[in-house]
Amino acid sequence: MGRERLGFDMSVRVELGERTYEVHVGAGLVARLGEVARAAIGEVGRRAFIVADSGVTATFVESAAGSLAGAGFNVTRVTIEGGERCKTLGHAERLLQELAATRHERSDLIVAIGGGAVCDLAGFVAAIYRRGVPVVHCPTTLLSMVDATVGGKTGVNLIVNGHLKKNMVGAFWQPAAVVADADTLRSLPIREFRAGLGECLKHGLIGAHAGDALLFDDTLVALKNLYNRPPDLLTDLIQRNVRVKAAIVARDEREEASDDGGGRALLNLGHTFGHVIESNSPLLHGECVALGLVAAAAVSGHLNLAPAEFLHNIRSSVKAAFVAPQPGKQARKGIETVPNAADPTIIAPLSLPPIAALIDQMHEDKKSRGGEPRIVVPLRDRRARVIRNPDPAALAAGWRAIGAE
Ligand code: GLY
Numbered sequence: 001m002g003r004e005r006l007g008f009d010m011s012v013r014v015e016l017g018e019r020t021y022e023v024h025v026g027a028g029l030v031a032r033l034g035e036v037a038r039a040a041i042g043e044v045g046r047r048a049f050i051v052a053d054s055g056v057t058a059t060f061v062e063s064a065a066g067s068l069a070g071a072g073f074n075v076t077r078v079t080i081e082g083g084e085r086c087k088t089l090g091h092a093e094r095l096l097q098e099l100a101a102t103r104h105e106r107s108d109l110i111v112a113i114g115g116g117a118v119c120d121l122a123g124f125v126a127a128i129y130r131r132g133v134p135v136v137h138c139p140t141t142l143l144s145m146v147d148a149t150v151g152g153k154t155g156v157n158l159i160v161n162g163h164l165k166k167n168m169v170g171a172f173w174q175p176a177a178v179v180a181d182a183d184t185l186r187s188l189p190i191r192e193f194r195a196g197l198g199e200c201l202k203h204g205l206i207g208a209h210a211g212d213a214l215l216f217d218d219t220l221v222a223l224k225n226l227y228n229r230p231p232d233l234l235t236d237l238i239q240r241n242v243r244v245k246a247a248i249v250a251r252d253e254r255e256e257a258s259d260d261g262g263g264r265a266l267l268n269l270g271h272t273f274g275h276v277i278e279s280n281s282p283l284l285h286g287e288c289v290a291l292g293l294v295a296a297a298a299v300s301g302h303l304n305l306a307p308a309e310f311l312h313n314i315r316s317s318v319k320a321a322f323v324a325p326q327p328g329k330q331a332r333k334g335i336e337t338v339p340n341a342a343d344p345t346i347i348a349p350l351s352l353p354p355i356a357a358l359i360d361q362m363h364e365d366k367k368s369r370g371g372e373p374r375i376v377v378p379l380r381d382r383r384a385r386v387i388r389n390p391d392p393a394a395l396a397a398g399w400r401a402i403g404a405e
Pocket of ligand 1: 267
């Protein structure tokens with residue numbers, strides 16, 4: 001991937017009129033969180049309410065709090081266990097009550113520090129507390145840097161009839177700024193890092209819609225070094241992914257464009273399958289998206305939108321991305337595989353329901369219209385298209401491609 005200097009000039013602007021904001025990307029940026037937040041919300045806000053993911057190191061949260069205090073904020077913080085389970089109305093209510101107890105005002109700031117789930121939750125709380133207060137996201141996982149904190153989707157999940165319904169309750173609420181400190185990725189558990197690559201591959205497969213048709217192939221080339229997590233490569237990876245997402249969000253902030261309009265629906269590539277896998281398995285979101293990409297490529301093949309080798313290519317690319325060096329063993333043994341969530345064989349022990357039941361669940365996806373699922377399928381030229389109400393045989397081909405029966 002290309003080389004660019006680290007520093008504050010690595011920001012990406014999300015152009016949304018009066019809701020425009022910067023996503024700052026670079027190593028060591030947490031030290032400047034307060035400065036960024038102050039510039040983003042102006043002098044009025046006095047309080048900063050940090051919602052910190054318990055998975056984030058105490059020193060990082062201290063640095064964030066210190067930086068905010070240095071910029072004149074009176075800092076309060078709560079810690080919350082991250083992961084999908086924190087995305088509940090119950091957790092949102094608890095945060096709302098804590099905000100009210102600290103007399104948080106409309107001009108005061110919420111700062112989310114952590115993975116995608118904590119940022120989604122804190123963003124949702126920011127959207128509804130007193131009808132909206134500013135939020136600055138400080139994502140600490142690859143997935144939250146390249147996806148969750150860019151574009152203003154916030155929300156919590158519901159459990160309906162025993163099934164996880166992701167993001168069923170939410171709001172569009174753009175952050176005032178995002179500070180993505182690439183240093184946090186250096187200590188991220190390898191499985192979480194790898195899961196973030198699922199969203200990166202997704203962006204690569206739609207990169208031509210956002211002026212970066214080379215992102216997918218460049219990411220594959222970068223893989224040989226990516227798991228060593230050098231800051232310049234990470235910064236470059238994050239920045240290019242954020243650019244893709246920002247360009248698409250800027251065109252279609254609220255996912256209202258027509259299906260053929262190159263809008264935000266494209267970002268759901270891999271997700272219609274992925275969300276169903278996630279409801280039926282303990283896999284991480286990014287792992288499910290990676291599997292969803294393989295399934296969606298199989299749908300393309302079934303519909304003759306891509307040649308047979310395309311599925312093979314996507315499957316082997318996902319597998320390549322999901323092969324990581326074992327920490328501590330790399331020098332002695334070179335690259336080794338870790339348990340491979342992108343390998344279809346992992347589906348069998350997960351006991352996915354039969355394909356007919358999986359397809360039924362796809363009809364309940366919140367993106368479906370009139371009960372008809374909409375699937376985003378990849379094409380060969382790093383573009384994708386939305387298919388309405390696809391033939392069940394095509395969906396079945398997708399499920400079979402990842403090992404369901
Ligand atoms: N993650 C899909 C979107 O932000 O639209």
